[in-house]
Amino acid sequence: MYYRAMIITNLFCELVSDQRFLVSINDLLDKLPTLYDSIMPPISIYQRENYLLWKHLPREKHIDLLTFLNIENYRIKFNMHKLNKIDIINETLLKIIMRDWGWNQIPDTVIDLAKRGYDPLRRRMYFVKDVLKYMLIVHSSTLENYTNRLYRIVFGLDKNIDAGRRFPEFNRRHVSSNFV
Numbered sequence: 001m002y003y004r005a006m007i008i009t010n011l012f013c014e015l016v017s018d019q020r021f022l023v024s025i026n027d028l029l030d031k032l033p034t035l036y037d038s039i040m041p042p043i044s045i046y047q048r049e050n051y052l053l054w055k056h057l058p059r060e061k062h063i064d065l066l067t068f069l070n071i072e073n074y075r076i077k078f079n080m081h082k083l084n085k086i087d088i089i090n091e092t093l094l095k096i097i098m099r100d101w102g103w104n105q106i107p108d109t110v111i112d113l114a115k116r117g118y119d120p121l122r123r124r125m126y127f128v129k130d131v132l133k134y135m136l137i138v139h140s141s142t143l144e145n146y147t148n149r150l151y152r153i154v155f156g157l158d159k160n161i162d163a164g165r166r167f168p169e170f171n172r173r174h175v176s177s178n179f180v
Helices: 002-015 025-038 047-054 065-072 074-081 091-101 108-114 128-155
Strands: 088-090 115-118 124-127
Touching: 002 025, 002 065, 025 047, 047 065, 047 074, 047 128, 065 074, 065 128, 074 091, 074 128, 088 091, 088 128, 091 124, 108 115, 108 124, 108 128, 124 128
Parallel strands: none
Antiparallel strands: 088 124, 115 124
16 A cells, blocks of 8 residues: 555656646646656556546646545545445445545535435435545645645735835725826
């Protein structure tokens, strides 16, 4: 398991292009097929099946290493818990997986989008790929908000200390200029 995590982390580091360590889904979909073979050691055919799951995520999102590892290793985690040979998991086991991944703050309204009914014990049942997709969308949106806020704080992007950029008459700041 540690060897697989190191290989996948090495693959993610090849995709990173900025100092926030985020990778856009567009870059990932463009570069991933060629990186599977060019990275050392190469990624096995079994692990390349996750490429289809990447295509279901929105193109404007960014992911971090945690999200990348979760998607690349989701089959191992869910196969330990899934019921029979169908890709369906019950609510109790899903909550255990979410707690393992640190996603226990994701609300039930998000995972209910992938609900497929109830089992005989009246636990909600979820289709694995759908619930994973919805959780990843929420996680990536939260991640982008958090990292962008930190990025603004670290580089002071919200501060405007230049006196020449301020309105000389504060009460007239909303009046439009005749030069506009």
